[in-house]
Amino acid sequence: MSTAGGTKAIVAALLANAGIAVTKFIAYLLTSSSSMLAESVHSLADSGNQVLLLVGGKRARKEATPEHPFGYGRARYVYAFLVSIILFSLGGLFALYEAWHKFQDPHPITSWHWVPVVVLVVAIAMESFSFRTAVVESNHVRGRLSWREFVQHAKSPELPVILLEDLGALVGLVLALVGVSMTLVTGNGLWDAAGTASIGVLLILIAIILGIEVKSLLIGEAATPENVAAVRAALEGTDGVESVIHLRTMHLGPEEILVAAKIEVTAAESAADVAAEIDAAEAAVRAAVPDLRSVIYLEPDLRRAGTTSPAS
Secondary structure: OOHHHHHHHHHHHHHHHHHHHHHHHHHHHHHOOHHHHHHHHHHHHHHHHHHHHHHHHHHHOOOOOOOOOOOOOOHHHHHHHHHHHHHHHHHHHHHHHHHHHHHHOOOOOOOOOHHHHHHHHHHHHHHHHHHHHHHHHHHHHHOOOOHHHHHHHOOOOHHHHHHHHHHHHHHHHHHHHHHHHHHHHHOOOHHHHHHHHHHHHHHHHHHHHHHHHHHHHHHOOOOOHHHHHHHHHHHHOOOOOOEEEEEEEEEEEOOEEEEEEEEEOOOOOOHHHHHHHHHHHHHHHHHHOOOOEEEEEEEEEOOOOOOOOOOO
């Protein structure tokens, strides 16, 4: 996935959410609407999340060290996981707390009636721009995957995170608009409380989805089936390599994979011939997956009777 595309979507979301958070909080101070307070905290949490994603991207570019010989590429996964935790706690749980408080005292909006509606409509327009940017940047790398498959299988966490955040923000804004509008129409503050509770539930669901997907990346995912097939084909197409006995891949970061394979060579070859074949095989693998940096370890071996090649 394009790092530049992810950064562009993050910056667009950060600018939109920072501006939205300020306007929502001003609207809350004027109207005491719990939906506006929940939405202002939601936007504040989203802004912090985007900062975390930018920090994670910067830390992931650090050079490898003896203590971290494979580099810091997984820092992007760590920070994306922190995003899900913050969205769950600061966004979702706070909204549910505020909803509970409003249910205890369901006062209506008694002044500045037009302010929350105007703010929410403007926020929907700004959030739509951010969401559109994330969609456009995702389409550059999504290929033929459905949106669900893209979120589930993307190796770079930034665009899926921004997509879900922006989608959640848009739905949350609509829920807040419904709650505020119904409170203004009926004079019953319970509508405002219900809108706030709906926002909290929505944010917690999104945070759980993000946490599950990023946790899988943190544990260590294999390369995509297409890239695994390309690596296998490159190894098997190298002169002197009879077959691939074992093959394992794992993402060290969004744009870097570890390739470990046991390859079959013939018994009659000299050590120099085998070394040359390994060098050729490594070059073939890098050419087969040019969009990924590859750390490659190849072990030459002789295939023995009954040896099978397990799933990669």
